[in-house]
Amino acid sequence: xxxxxxxxxxxxxxxxxxxxxxxxxxxxxxxxxxxxxxxxxxxxxxxxxxxxxxxxxxxxxxxxxxxxxxxxxxxxxxxxxxxxxxxxxxxxxxxxxxxxxxxxxxxxxxxxxxxxxxxxxxxxxxxxxxxxxxxxxxxxxxxxxxxxxxxxxxxxxxxxxxxxxxxxxxxxxxxxxxxxxxxxxxxxxxxxxxxxxxxxxxxxxxxxxxxxxxxxxxxxxxxxxxxxxxxxxxxxxxxxxxxxxxxxxxxxxxxxxxxxxxxxxxxxxxxxxxxxxxxxxxxxxxxxxxxxxxxxxxxxxxxxxxxxxxxxxxxxxxxxxxxxxxxxxxxxxxxxxxxxxxxxxxxxxxxxxxxxxxxxxxxxxxxxxxxxxxxxxxxxxxxxxxxxxxxxxxxxxxxxxxxxxxxxxxxxxxxxxxxxxxxxxxxxxxxxxxxxxxxxxxxxxxxxxxxxxxxxxxxxxxxxxxxxxxxxxxxxxxxxxxx
Amino acid sequence: xxxxxxxxxxxxxxxxxxxxxxxxxxxxxxxxxxxxxxxxxxxxxxxxxxxxxxxxxxxxxxxxxxxxxxxxxxxxxxxxxxxxxxxxxxxxxxxxxxxxxxxxxxxxxxxxxxxxxxxxxxxxxxxxxxxxxxxxxxxxxxxxxxxxxxxxxxxxxxxxxxxxxxxxxxxxxxxxxxxxxxxxxxxxxxxxxxxxxxxxxxxxxxxxxxxxxxxxxxxxxxxxxxxxxxxxxxxxxxxxxxxxxxxxxxxxxxxxxxxxxxxxxxxxxxxxxxxxxxxxxxxxxxxxxxxxxxxxxxxxxxxxxxxxxxxxxxxxxxxxxxxxxxxxxxxxxxxxxxxxxxxxxxxxxxxxxxxxxxxxxxxxxxxxxxxxxxxxxxxxxxxxxxxxxxxxxxxxxxxxxxxxxxxxxxxxxxxxxxxxxxxxxxxxxxxxxxxxxxxxxxxxxxxxxxx
Numbered sequence: 001x002x003x004x005x006x007x008x009x010x011x012x013x014x015x016x017x018x019x020x021x022x023x024x025x026x027x028x029x030x031x032x033x034x035x036x037x038x039x040x041x042x043x044x045x046x047x048x049x050x051x052x053x054x055x056x057x058x059x060x061x062x063x064x065x066x067x068x069x070x071x072x073x074x075x076x077x078x079x080x081x082x083x084x085x086x087x088x089x090x091x092x093x094x095x096x097x098x099x100x101x102x103x104x105x106x107x108x109x110x111x112x113x114x115x116x117x118x119x120x121x122x123x124x125x126x127x128x129x130x131x132x133x134x135x136x137x138x139x140x141x142x143x144x145x146x147x148x149x150x151x152x153x154x155x156x157x158x159x160x161x162x163x164x165x166x167x168x169x170x171x172x173x174x175x176x177x178x179x180x181x182x183x184x185x186x187x188x189x190x191x192x193x194x195x196x197x198x199x200x201x202x203x204x205x206x207x208x209x210x211x212x213x214x215x216x217x218x219x220x221x222x223x224x225x226x227x228x229x230x231x232x233x234x235x236x237x238x239x240x241x242x243x244x245x246x247x248x249x250x251x252x253x254x255x256x257x258x259x260x261x262x263x264x265x266x267x268x269x270x271x272x273x274x275x276x277x278x279x280x281x282x283x284x285x286x287x288x289x290x291x292x293x294x295x296x297x298x299x300x301x302x303x304x305x306x307x308x309x310x311x312x313x314x315x316x317x318x319x320x321x322x323x324x325x326x327x328x329x330x331x332x333x334x335x336x337x338x339x340x341x342x343x344x345x346x347x348x349x350x351x352x353x354x355x356x357x358x359x360x361x362x363x364x365x366x367x368x369x370x371x372x373x374x375x376x377x378x379x380x381x382x383x384x385x386x387x388x389x390x391x392x393x394x395x396x397x398x399x400x401x402x403x404x405x406x407x408x409x410x411x412x413x414x415x416x417x418x419x420x421x422x423x424x425x426x427x428x429x430x431x432x433x434x435x436x437x438x439x440x441x442x443x444x445x446x447x448x449x450x451x452x453x454x455x456x457x458x459x460x461x462x463x464x465x466x467x468x469x470x471x472x473x474x475x476x477x478x479x480x481x482x483x
Numbered sequence: 484x485x486x487x488x489x490x491x492x493x494x495x496x497x498x499x500x501x502x503x504x505x506x507x508x509x510x511x512x513x514x515x516x517x518x519x520x521x522x523x524x525x526x527x528x529x530x531x532x533x534x535x536x537x538x539x540x541x542x543x544x545x546x547x548x549x550x551x552x553x554x555x556x557x558x559x560x561x562x563x564x565x566x567x568x569x570x571x572x573x574x575x576x577x578x579x580x581x582x583x584x585x586x587x588x589x590x591x592x593x594x595x596x597x598x599x600x601x602x603x604x605x606x607x608x609x610x611x612x613x614x615x616x617x618x619x620x621x622x623x624x625x626x627x628x629x630x631x632x633x634x635x636x637x638x639x640x641x642x643x644x645x646x647x648x649x650x651x652x653x654x655x656x657x658x659x660x661x662x663x664x665x666x667x668x669x670x671x672x673x674x675x676x677x678x679x680x681x682x683x684x685x686x687x688x689x690x691x692x693x694x695x696x697x698x699x700x701x702x703x704x705x706x707x708x709x710x711x712x713x714x715x716x717x718x719x720x721x722x723x724x725x726x727x728x729x730x731x732x733x734x735x736x737x738x739x740x741x742x743x744x745x746x747x748x749x750x751x752x753x754x755x756x757x758x759x760x761x762x763x764x765x766x767x768x769x770x771x772x773x774x775x776x777x778x779x780x781x782x783x784x785x786x787x788x789x790x791x792x793x794x795x796x797x798x799x800x801x802x803x804x805x806x807x808x809x810x811x812x813x814x815x816x817x818x819x820x821x822x823x824x825x826x827x828x829x830x831x832x833x834x835x836x837x838x839x840x841x842x843x844x845x846x847x848x849x850x851x852x853x854x855x856x857x858x859x860x861x862x863x864x865x866x867x868x869x870x871x872x873x874x875x876x877x878x879x880x881x882x883x884x885x886x887x888x889x890x891x892x893x894x895x896x897x898x899x900x901x902x903x904x905x906x907x908x909x910x911x912x913x914x915x916x917x918x919x920x921x922x923x924x925x926x927x928x929x930x931x932x933x934x
Binding site: 006030043061065072097336340462469 | 484497498500501502506510511516518521522523524529530534536538540541542543545546552556557558560562566569570572573574575577578579580583586588593595596599600601604605613617620627647649660701729730731732735744751752753754758769776777779780781782786793795800803804805807809811814815818821824825827828830831834837838840841842845848883887893896919
């Protein structure tokens with residue numbers, strides 16, 4: 001099939017065309033200001049059918065979970081239940097204004113209060129704030145709380161945050177934004193954070209540690225209890241990156257392991273859609289000692305009445321209003337439908353699926369840490385003697401109708417392919433993925449150029465990323481009619 | 484109910500392949516003392532029951548027809564063309580993630596590229612990112628950018644008190660980790676632009692204003708950028724994208740960075756989120772910007788295509804030295820805005836803006852005639868766009884409760900919550916969703932509520 005380039009909305013624009021009628025003003029007109037008005041034509045001019053066909057055509061050149069298997073590691077691309085989309089669009093949820101009198105939005109405040117309670121229960125925390133808009137936003141929030149906690153105790157010399165070398169890039173980036181210095185710690189031969197390195201690094205400068213468990217290799221940290229103890233003993237706090245909570249919901253509670261603060265990714269564990277990059281939601285749960293520092297407002301209950309309140313020593317607001325409420329609606333519907341048994345079944349089958357793929361692929365690819373994994377695992381995407389690399393395998397997978405795994409992350413595994421199947425995929429899908437991988441491995445032996453030149457079936461072939469970065473064309477150059 | 488598809492047979496086959504006797508066995512790395520906790524959650528219910536239960540909860544909210552809501556202050560009732568939700572409902576879009584594999588994400592990449600293009604034209608800027616969380620966090624990142632440009636030598640941010648109070652709060656939270664930075668200018672709520680200009684000096688990283696400001700008024704921006712640039716600082720402008728259908732863009736009066744809340748562009752109020760952070764700047768600042776950027780390029784056969792570009796700014800490459808930690812953004816809301824702006828076109832957005840202008844002015848004139856009310860008493864001569872301040876003959880909370888209970892109307896924002904000198908003042912938003920009849924009902928209800 002030959003794909004034609006889709007003209008941009010500016011290229012398709014015809015001056016004088018219009019997409020919508022608006023009411024004629026029925027009030028007496030007021031004189032517009034004499035100066036400061038614009039006379040250019042900044043926007044494209046299209047008919048409504050043009051708009052619909054344009055965006056429909058674009059959607060057909062995009063791959064979502066609804067399209068097919070999407071084993072993008074660390075992102076938990078599970079099924080997004082359709083009922084949740086319907087519920088979030090109910091006028092009672094979609095229309096209320098965040099500044100309405102709390103008396104008039106008790107339904108929404110009840111919903112937020114319940115979500116706070118449920119996330120506390122699932123993570124084993126003393127309190128939750130729903131404010132942060134995404135996982136990284138939750139990290140930043142958690143680190144600001146850790147900072148405020150130490151300062152509140154007159155402890156101003158703690159400047160360092162320990163971070164394993166397998167961590168998401170957001171961890172060190174959030175650390176810098178929160179005014180700390182990130183200290184990278186090595187991993188050991190079993191894929192755990194190196195306990196001796198933790199021991200050596202723990203001193204009076206340490207504000208805390210950021211740890212992902214299961215870690216980004218998909219392995220449960222075998223010495224987590226000891227790591228938490230060491231950090232606490234030196235006066236630091238433990239931040240949990242909850243990106244991988246889809247392995248643990250209903251299985252173990254980070255709070256029970258001694259974590260002081262963790263963000264949840266509602267768009268991972270609790271199925272709110274990823275939206276092509278967002279919006280997500282990154283609520284934070286905390287142990288008792290950080291409770292008063294949470295960003296607000298949080299929702300408090302007084303008898304049958306719910307009201308927003310700022311925690312006593314709050315770090316303040318991290319976003320406007322109540323955070324990404326529309327995502328809370330979906331997450332509440334999801335948790336309500338699952339209960340503890342359902343959440344636990346999700347984690348169990350996410351882990352079952354990952355281990356199944358791991359054993360099915362271990363003969364094709366090197367697994368640097370070949371032990372029972374949690375909800376994801378990492379292999380090296382190299383087919384020896386062919387020059388075929390992780391990126392080539394990923395691109396060839398596109399021709400087989402699969403979204404590729406995460407590439408080149410975590411950084412500690414060369415040519416990493418990080419595979420997270422999630423619990424909502426059935427065995428035949430996993431088997432088809434294995435078959436495709438086997439076929440690609442054979443193709444690589446027979447005709448490596450075929451793989452290195454992939455993809456062949458997509459609307460565009462491999463794209464020149466160097467040219468994009470060097471020439472920086474970031475807006476459409478097509479001109480519309482001048483005003 | 485779960486969405487796990489496994490049959491007993493499949494489960495058994497898979498366990499056998501793995502060499503495990505049970506699923507529980509796969510969790511033996513989890514310390515036994517904490518494994519399989521009892522978690523207090525309600526028992527699961529079916530999809531049908533969830534839908535019913537959630538409808539009951541939704542009904543507990545006082546959700547009025549948008550034409551009966553006059554509350555704005557950062558979230559607005561605007562008409563949302565049907566095309567927007569049609570596009571947002573495409574599973575190929577909303578169930579995808581960040582476009583790290585461009586060959587299979589050309590649709591979203593092109594839509595975001597078009598979004599960037601439209602935002603640049605609308606704001607008069609040269610580069611827009613592919614979205615930020617919301618208007619406040621976009622502004623906070625703009626302030627961090629300005630401090631970064633000031634490279635440690637310029638550590639003061641001059642902040643107008645007429646910037647949305649919650650945005651100012653978010654900036655303060657964001658700067659908690661940036662030790663040297665200080666914010667001045669907004670401690671006295673009455674400080675105007677002329678006084679803010681006198682605060683500019685060699686330590687200033689940026690002047691931050693909102694235009695139209697939080698009170699709905701258009702600021703006198705002539706010569707402002709010159710003054711800021713003479714001091715060697717950046718001008719950061721928070722704006723309302725609907726206002727840009729009518730008024731000259733911040734780029735035309737010299738802004739260096741423009742941020743905005745994109746919610747008015749086809750996104751429902753949704754009790755405050757998710758919304759859309761708009762972030763646009765001069766090209767000179769592109770390498771210091773946060774967030775994803777989509778760039779045009781060609782494929783191996785020379786065909787046009789799109790990729791995420793300048794990733795070397797971002798956390799997954801640069802880690803501790805990244806310009807920001809942002810990863811997940813608000814892409815689907817940017818898609819909504821792109822659809823909205825494409826549907827509206829220049830003429831449509833102009834119509835919306837003019838309706839906002841005329842309807843709000845009509846409301847202001849009519850309310851101004853009521854006994855005990857005054858419109859924009861602090862700045863009666865300053866032009867306004869779609870919001871205005873009204874002084875009330877009594878407490879805002881009392882009047883709002885009466886409007887709601889007796890008339891089914893949601894009144895304005897109680898300005899006394901944020902501004903001491905504006906006790907018994909309310910901020911009212913009137914847009915294209917309010918007809919003359921809706922406004923007349925508000926006026927009659929206010930007359931009754933105040934008596």
